Amino acid sequence: MKAVILAAGYGTRLQRDVVADSSGRFAHLVGTAKPLLPVGGCALISHWVHALTASDCVDCIYVVVSSRTNAVYLAAFEEWASHFTNVKILSDQTRSNDGRLGAVACLQLAVKHFNIEDHVLVIGGDTLFKEDFSLRGVNERFSDLQAKCEASCLVLSYQCREQETRKYGILEVDGDLRVLCMKEKPLPSETKSRRACPCFYVFSKKSIPLLDTFLEEKKEAPIEEKDAPGNFVSWLIAR
Template sequence: MEVLVLGAGYGTRLQRDIEQDESGKYSGLIGCPKPLLPIGGRPLVSYWLDQLKECQHQVTGTSIVTNSAHADRYRAWAASTADASTVDIIDDGTTTNEGRLGAIADIELVIQKRGLTGDLLVIGGDTLFHDDFRLSRFLDEYLDLQTRWGDELGAFAEVYTCPEEDVSRRGIVEVDADNVVTSFLEKPRPTETQSRLACPCFYIFSSKALPLISAFLLELKDRPLAERDAPGNFLPYLSARLKVIVSRVSGRFDVGNLPTYRACDDYFTSRNSTT
């Protein structure tokens, strides 16, 4: 299994918050891509590398896709730590948020550049889970699902129960008794669904799903970027053709703005101080 960390976004909301913050406490984060943000004293992506080390027997390679504006930062980080020395930094060639490819196109780029044909774990570079999550357990669950579903399996994803007030800001999934996704609802009103299962950017795409990424992008090539950007746009397309199955975790951090950055940093600072 290959691993891809998505890091080609420009973090415009977070950067705007930092620039407008009058305390100046976070001014050192201006221009820092979200996977490299200091969380509990370490780059966010380093927490994923810790988990990947526990799964070396299942992981064949790790890549981070970035943009030309941030590529040098990633290369410097990779050169500075032995843990990242084998991480492949892939530059998608964009230089502005307006000119970004979008996450799905970045996934397709990495698939093509690396010639990938097997299973692919995609990790949102602004995402971390609470302490009860173990990547090794997630990968073992995926192997069990492969045995059960075979070629019908398209993707395996984590979900968590989000607060009522967050439903209209999240991608919500409805599932059946086997945890197979039956529908995706993008930022629904709480009255539109009884489900409170939010689906962050963290998925294993099976080998059968990879060709569908290019098919999806081809179908939507003339549509606005917003309709083909995020992986959440692809999942409904995929679930109409293959099984998308979910597992549950207690919660996650989505570092999208300054308040969510502070919450994530506080959580891991506290955790690191007690370990």
């Protein structure tokens, strides 16, 4: 299995808040990409690299980043990656938030650039889970699903509060936890489910070629319809 960490966002809201902070406590974080923010003594994204390496569930980790103005982000990620032997950096060649490719296109870029023909674990670069989360458990669950059907993919969910449904993609599932649909930021009245879906997906190698089909169908659509991997998940369910 391969891991693709999506880290090409521009963190515009974060940077706005950092710059606006009058205390000066966070001035050193100006221009720092969210995945490289210090959390618990190391960069946020380093926690994933350590966990993925320890779990033995992936054999290579690809990180898709943006170039940003003067390649500031790209250089920072390359310096960070130099400390790991199993991490490779890929730039999406964009330099502004308005010109971003979108997460699904970044995933497709990694698949094509690195000739990935394996199952792919996709992780949001600004995402972290609690300490009781088990990558081995995810890998075992995915292996069980694959034994029954090679086209099976795996997504995760956790219970959110009613007022939080408008912040996340919400999964609706049947009694066997098979996903029936995914609603993007619905009102609490629009779904009975409170299963929030984080940016953590295991796509089977059977589903990866469908990235091309999805992006071809959405080529004229606004970026919002193809930005989050959840858009691909919603499209994939019916297929």
